[in-house]
Amino acid sequence: MPVAGRPTVRSRRLGAALKTYRLAAKLDQLQAAEVIAAHQTRVSRIETGHVSARPLEIRAMLDAYGVHDTEVRQKLEELARQSKRRGWWLEHAAHLRPDYLDHIALEDDATYIREWQPALIPGLLQTPSYAQAIATGNPHYIAPERIAQLEKVRESRQAKIEEGGATYSTILWESVIAHPLVSTGIHQEQLAAILEIGKRKNVTVQVLPFSAGVLGSVTSAFSAFSFDSEPVVEAVTLENLRGASVLEGPEDLTAYANMYDLLRSSALAPDASAKLIRGILRSLKDDAS
Template structure:
């Protein structure tokens, strides 16, 4: 059983891939079960991610499915090895929703994270002051201890981007830049930070301008993840007030990948976005003086 007694993101990703390759090979579950000398129920549980696959099982199944690509095989074997691995975030598990833990797991595994947000600066780009304003401004009443835990988690999530561990692309609506979410001081600090982090080689920040019109309403906030050297979107998460949902079906992933591409092409270039952010920052400073 995956860690925590529930399917993990990694075991689900592995299971979905094994199911896809089995179906492409035109084998049914009983035939796959014979390959690893197991029951059909085990194949079903492997493909649903409710049990962790052993590396030898993955190798035998991929042989039977005719999967020869060494990169694909290495990637799936890696998922099998680490499907039960406990990351740093598990020390905060008592304070986090299961869906949020899944989101952090995807962040930690991803080679490229793409994020769109029409309302807020995305969490991976937030200053501590801005994050505190977001957390305290929510509908739920949080204890000081719980709030500090959430802030610490957000800070630790940002470390991988700061260290260049993943490529990160964000698109935000101009209204997020234009209108302060909290105090003027907090907003100015956030805009300055956005300019600074946007200079990192692994980070791209773009602003979707007001004149993009109805495109803003066409896509709710989401984060899309690619893994290893793959550029294709392999998972998407969406958050609301109470939960985090994960999109993994290939058809839906194509829609989100296309949506992000459209947002990027409709947004200002990274250079023009930085100029806009700088002008907004200067305008707010002048108005506050």
């Protein structure tokens, strides 16, 4: 069951899928409740993610909804089991915002992670020095001990990419590369790290150049997640002043999948992006000498 009755991203994903199949079968919640011999309230709470369905309930509902695809059924049963699994990030829950916990849970489950970042180096690429400089420059004071805690969390997040646990693609606006928000030395270290990380087989780094025009300012930073063998966007997180929000509606997912494809097609190819980053890195070194 979700902690303290609060839906987790896993239980929400499960509930949303079951609701989609129920509606496709043209059944209401009362009819679904009869299928699992429960009160209508339980079906409602399953679909909103406040409780996680048991495997037997999932099988019974999918039978009633006419969903017989073995892969789909196995996926939803596995999702139900995962919704009860305690993630490593919960050890840090006291120090993290609930929306950040949701983001980490999506990241941890994902097979494909795609990010657009027009302002900062993404957390999955940040060096400790860069992350600390950004945190200490935050207008909202962050206590030193919390910065240290956030660094531990970031290292754990980055381990998934380092170990090849997901295919990671990111698009950075050229301003992120060309206009340092931190000291020149830290920025140089960060650019060098991006070039090294970009050599990994599971990582793709692209730069959206200034020549792409207003496209870079059309949308704020977002992350898109896929959870199967195909890179179909199944969840999106948006960064905002108050934290982050999770989008799971079909129309929202389609819009952000299309936006990422547009950004990717307008960005420099990975090799050309690496060449641009190396050129900027050389310029910074020349200016410093």
